[in-house]
Amino acid sequence: MINNSLKQLGAMLASKQISSVEMTTEFLDRIDQHNPDINAYIALDRERTLAQAAAADARIAAGTAEPLTGIPIAQKDIFVAKGWQTTCGSKMLESFIGPYDAGVIERFDAAGAVNLGKTNMDEFAMGSSNETSYFGGVKNPWDRSRVPGGSSGGSAAAVAARLCAAATGTDTGGSIRQPASLCGFSGLKPTYGLVSRYGMIAFASSLDQAGPMAKSCEDMALMMNVMTGFDARDSTSLQRDKEDYTRGLPAMTGDKPLAGLRVGLPREFFADGLNAQVSSVVQAAIDEYRKLGAEIVAISLPNTRLSIPVYYVLAPAEASSNLSRYDGVRYGYRAPEYTDLMDMYCKSRAQGFGAEVKRRILIGTYVLSAGYYDAYYLKAQQIRRLIADDFAAAFTQCDVIMGPTAPGTAFRSGEKADDPVAMYLEDLYTIAVNLAGLPGMSIPAGFAEVEGKALPVGLQVIGNYFDEARMLDIGHAYQQVTDWHTRMPEGV
Amino acid sequence: MPISRSRIGIRACRRVFKVEWEVVIGLETHTQLKTNSKIFSGASTTYGAAPNTQACEVSIALPGVLPVLNQEAVRCAIKFGLAVNAEIAPRSVFARKNYFYPDLPKGYQISQYELPVVGKGALTIQLGDTEKVIRITRAHLEEDAGKSVHGAVEGMSGIDLNRAGTPLLEIVTEPDMRSAAEAVAYAKKLHELVQWIGICDGNMQEGSFRCDVNVSVRPKGTDTLGTRREIKNLNSFKFMQQAIEYETRWQIETLEDGGTIQQATVLFNPDTGETRAMRSKEEANDYRYFPDPDLLPLVISEADKDAVRADMPELPQAMKARFEAEFGLSAYDASALTAARAIADYFTATLAAFGGEAKLAANWVMGGVAAKLNEADLDISASPVLPAQLAGLLKRIADNTISSKIAKEVFEAMWAGEGEADSIIDSKGLKQVTDSGAIEAIIDGVLAANAAMVEEYRAGKEKAFNALVGQAMKASKGKANPAQVNEILKKKLG
Numbered sequence: 006m007i008n009n010s011l012k013q014l015g016a017m018l019a020s021k022q023i024s025s026v027e028m029t030t031e032f033l034d035r036i037d038q039h040n041p042d043i044n045a046y047i048a049l050d051r052e053r054t055l056a057q058a059a060a061a062d063a064r065i066a067a068g069t070a071e072p073l074t075g076i077p078i079a080q081k082d083i084f085v086a087k088g089w090q091t092t093c094g095s096k097m098l099e100s101f102i103g104p105y106d107a108g109v110i111e112r113f114d115a116a117g118a119v120n121l122g123k124t125n126m127d128e129f130a131m132g133s134s135n136e137t138s139y140f141g142g143v144k145n146p147w148d149r150s151r152v153p154g155g156s157s158g159g160s161a162a163a164v165a166a167r168l169c170a171a172a173t174g175t176d177t178g179g180s181i182r183q184p185a186s187l188c189g190f191s192g193l194k195p196t197y198g199l200v201s202r203y204g205m206i207a208f209a210s211s212l213d214q215a216g217p218m219a220k221s222c223e224d225m226a227l228m229m230n231v232m233t234g235f236d237a238r239d240s241t242s243l244q245r246d247k248e249d250y251t252r253g254l255p256a257m258t259g260d261k262p263l264a265g266l267r268v269g270l271p272r273e274f275f276a277d278g279l280n281a282q283v284s285s286v287v288q289a290a291i292d293e294y295r296k297l298g299a300e301i302v303a304i305s306l307p308n309t310r311l312s313i314p315v316y317y318v319l320a321p322a323e324a325s326s327n328l329s330r331y332d333g334v335r336y337g338y339r340a341p342e343y344t345d346l347m348d349m350y351c352k353s354r355a356q357g358f359g360a361e362v363k364r365r366i367l368i369g370t371y372v373l374s375a376g377y378y379d380a381y382y383l384k385a386q387q388i389r390r391l392i393a394d395d396f397a398a399a400f401t402q403c404d405v406i407m408g409p410t411a412p413g414t415a416f417r418s419g420e421k422a423d424d425p426v427a428m429y430l431e432d433l434y435t436i437a438v439n440l441a442g443l444p445g446m447s448i449p450a451g452f453a454e455v456e457g458k459a460l461p462v463g464l465q466v467i468g469n470y471f472d473e474a475r476m477l478d479i480g481h482a483y484q485q486v487t488d489w490h491t492r493m494p495e496g497v
Numbered sequence: 498m499p500i501s502r503s504r505i506g507i508r509a510c511r512r513v514f515k516v517e518w519e520v521v522i523g524l525e526t527h528t529q530l531k532t533n534s535k536i537f538s539g540a541s542t543t544y545g546a547a548p549n550t551q552a553c554e555v556s557i558a559l560p561g562v563l564p565v566l567n568q569e570a571v572r573c574a575i576k577f578g579l580a581v582n583a584e585i586a587p588r589s590v591f592a593r594k595n596y597f598y599p600d601l602p603k604g605y606q607i608s609q610y611e612l613p614v615v616g617k618g619a620l621t622i623q624l625g626d627t628e629k630v631i632r633i634t635r636a637h638l639e640e641d642a643g644k645s646v647h648g649a650v651e652g653m654s655g656i657d658l659n660r661a662g663t664p665l666l667e668i669v670t671e672p673d674m675r676s677a678a679e680a681v682a683y684a685k686k687l688h689e690l691v692q693w694i695g696i697c698d699g700n701m702q703e704g705s706f707r708c709d710v711n712v713s714v715r716p717k718g719t720d721t722l723g724t725r726r727e728i729k730n731l732n733s734f735k736f737m738q739q740a741i742e743y744e745t746r747w748q749i750e751t752l753e754d755g756g757t758i759q760q761a762t763v764l765f766n767p768d769t770g771e772t773r774a775m776r777s778k779e780e781a782n783d784y785r786y787f788p789d790p791d792l793l794p795l796v797i798s799e800a801d802k803d804a805v806r807a808d809m810p811e812l813p814q815a816m817k818a819r820f821e822a823e824f825g826l827s828a829y830d831a832s833a834l835t836a837a838r839a840i841a842d843y844f845t846a847t848l849a850a851f852g853g854e855a856k857l858a859a860n861w862v863m864g865g866v867a868a869k870l871n872e873a874d875l876d877i878s879a880s881p882v883l884p885a886q887l888a889g890l891l892k893r894i895a896d897n898t899i900s901s902k903i904a905k906e907v908f909e910a911m912w913a914g915e916g917e918a919d920s921i922i923d924s925k926g927l928k929q930v931t932d933s934g935a936i937e938a939i940i941d942g943v944l945a946a947n948a949a950m951v952e953e954y955r956a957g958k959e960k961a962f963n964a965l966v967g968q969a970m971k972a973s974k975g976k977a978n979p980a981q982v983n984e985i986l987k988k989k990l991g
Contacts, residue, residue, distance in 0.1 A: 084561075085559070085560060085561040091560065093560065098560065101560065104554065104559065105554055105559070107561055202563060203561065203562070203563055204561040204562070205561055206560045206561045207560075207561070207791075209790075210790035210791050211790035237565065238563060238565060239563050239565075240563065240564065240565050240566065240791060240792050240793055241790075241791065241793065322787060323787075323790055325595075325785075326593050326595050326604070326605050326785070326787070328604075329595060329597065329603060329604020329605055330558040330560070330602060330603045330604050332597060332599075332604060334599050334602075334656065335557055335558070335602060335656070336557075336559070346599065350597055370785065373595070373785035373786075373787055374783055374785060375783045375785075378785075378786075378787070382787060
């Protein structure tokens with residue numbers, strides 16, 4: 006059952022083959038068994054979860070079930086959920102209990118999905134290895150000496166180890182796609198504005214976007230149907246007609262389902278910095294697409310090389326301001342001892358935030374300071390526009406862009422922990438997508454043999470704005486002819 | 498640099514300065530907008546609720562919450578822009594002003610920085626008989642902070658976030674004012690205008706209208722601006738006058754004594770009448786303004802402006818011109834009647850019900866009514882004599898039923914709640930005597946009783962005539978028609 010698709014799980018529930026309580030219990034038991042080692046979850050609440058499962062069973066019995074009703078989904082601990090510990094991976098919010106529901110949580114609740122627990126993550130989503138979490142690192146289920154990627158590392162490990170049916174993540178610079186690549190499953194960062202940011206704890210507001218992390222594109226399509234939609238409480242939320250993201254999937258069969266599709270390969274994505282094994286896995290996946298009927302086009306995204314410096318100006322700038330509310334005054338961590346107000350601020354923030362968060366607050370404060378604003382923040386905004394223009398130009402030549410998701414496979418815990426720049430390069434291929442606000446997806450494309458272990462490699466698919474349904478079709482077509490996405494790590 | 502108390506007061510008034518100084522004043526006014534809910538959330542803005550009962554998750558700045566702009570606040574800003582004939586930005590941007598303070602829950606204030614919603618405009622003030630145009634630099638939307646509450650809990654400071662997120666329109670002028678009187682005249686005019694157009698309740702005690710005043714001095718005849726000090730948070734016109742006067746004198750004395758002025762923020766202490774530096778520029782925050790990524794740029798179309806324009810009341814300046822043209826009122830009268838919306842409304846309603854000569858209505862509104870209101874310390878909207886009642890009185894004056902003098906008596910009775918003019922005139926028998934026979938009889942009596950005065954008049958003393966009229970009026974208990982008394986008396990003496 007644990008390897009079943011969401012559709013299959015839904016069918017099992019609908020046919021009363023299994024109840025949601027039973028299904029949820031099985032996942033909770035697996036979590037009890039594996040989580041002490043993998044550390045994918047920060048908060049679990051068996052009672053609350055099973056109550057939701059029981060309510061889902063009642064709904065199924067009443068005949069008002071929706072596709073995800075009764076299915077246990079893990080929620081990244083960045084989403085505020087009423088009654089749930091909501092930490093964002095930080096000591097600052099260790100004792101914070103959500104007093105309201107995020108838009109995403111509300112939508113899953115309304116769909117009848119069961120909240121299985123809150124997953125581990127890099128502190129305030131700042132990291133690419135999950136090692137900045139106050140609640141400890143997460144082990145990659147494919148090789149427990151390695152990181153799962155980040156910042157959605159807990160959700161990634163939970164999906165890979167089948168400690169949930171599917172999970173949510175958020176992606177500011179690659180935080181859904183990079184862990185999906187490193188843990189061998191499917192992850193999608195939608196177009197900016199498609200999923201409500203209300204109640205999603207802000208890292209960099211103009212880049213943050215929530216999306217599904219699941220075993221397949223079909224599963225992600227079902228989750229997108231739940232997650233997307235206008236939310237008046239988020240001013241950047243887009244008002245669009247409701248879409249059915251599964252609508253194109255059935256057509257992805259037959260000989261050349263992708264005939265006519267133009268796939269752009271940006272030469273900058275296959276240049277220095279890309280691991281050779283990863284490159285060959287990605288090339289093989291592209292060959293597969295050729296077989297499915299796609300036409301391969303060489304393109305260029307010349308400003309991609311600037312995306313990391315631009316990102317590390319803009320994201321910290323926004324973060325430095327977004328994280329100012331954690332001041333020890335109203336909620337969250339407050340230093341036990343202090344002499345005056347300023348001392349309380351300083352000690353609470355010094356003790357409540359970890360090193361990477363502090364580093365980014367410092368960078369962000371610096372680039373926004375008088376005298377530096379024009380040279381850094383303003384310049385970065387201008388380049389951000391150029392990066393978006395690159396994509397716009399590329400999409401006149403192709404329908405989707407493909408390439409590697411991450412430059413390498415999962416690295417060892419601690420390997421890059423003391424080298425922030427090496428860590429930042431993990432997001433080399435993903436960040437430009439956030440800067441442009443485009444949808445980006447990572448799907449399992451095979452394995453690279455590293456030190457005797459097969460480690461997953463992801464293929465990144467970048468679409469034009471609002472092309473998620475098409476991207477899911479494209480991913481689904483590939484998953485109809487390959488089985489990388491069904492592979493499970495050993496020992497789980 | 499705070500000044501010691503001994504330096505002020507004693508010498509200040511008598512001191513003769515070496516240079517003739519000129520004060521330069523600019524104002525920044527925080528106008529609290531009259532919306533039901535906060536600028537970026539649905540929480541109520543009602544004043545005076547129990548602490549933190551009007552603080553929703555957005556007001557508290559819980560993790561994950563986001564701001565959503567209140568369109569009513571935008572309409573208020575457009576209204577103001579139209580009222581001061583300003584440019585209204587087709588696209589303006591909300592920015593974050595970052596600083597830490599316990600009453601600032603997000604650690605930043607959402608304001609507008611580089612691109613404000615209202616651009617250059619102007620407001621004309623009246624100083625005695627002359628008018629002066631004060632240029633408005635800009636007006637921008639922003640959110641208010643909460644407030645610290647000291648002493649409510651022993652040994653601790655509390656935070657009340659009810660006010661956090663209350664919409665403000667900060668209105669900034671050019672340094673166009675040259676005296677405390679001009680600054681106060683501008684502030685009063687602005688205060689009246691924002692109430693007139695219905696965007697602010699104008700309640701200064703509750704902090705709905707607060708002024709920061711930038712003051713600098715320079716030798717008269719020079720062009721460069723002196724270093725300014727900003728007097729923060731003045732919430733009464735009296736304090737504003739006092740604070741500017743003190744600050745001006747302090748700056749002049751400092752410079753005359755060979756000192757320099759440091760740019761600083763100062764507070765006015767109403768108890769001592771002094772201004773005192775709060776923080777100097779060296780300690781000033783770097784607010785690290787940047788566009789708020791949680792809010793889209795504010796786009797205002799011509800249609801948006803037209804919709805607000807259609808909803809605008811006639812503005813005081815236009816109404817003043819109309820009063821002059823349509824009713825033949827003097828500039829002085831028209832200005833006084835349009836000094837406040839409530840006065841204008843009262844006058845307009847009175848005149849409409851009266852239907853007679855505007856000048857008579859104007860005289861009564863600015864004279865009899867204003868005097869009684871002043872005496873009772875009442876606002877015109879709370880006048881016990883309603884416009885329709887006053888009109889009833891004016892009709893009886895106009896048709897000669899009563900004299901002006903009797904009218905005052907009737908008005909007193911109306912003020913005391915004794916009813917309408919007609920019933921008071923009837924019940925008190927105050928109707929003017931216009932019967933020539935009756936008046937002649939009264940005059941005959943007066944002439945007989947005052948033979949000496951008659952002699953004086955005949956001897957050429959004109960004043961004696963007036964005395965005889967007075968006697969006749971007195972004999973009629975004021976009810977005789979004065980014109981008739983004059984006429985008949987003249988004839989009889991003639």
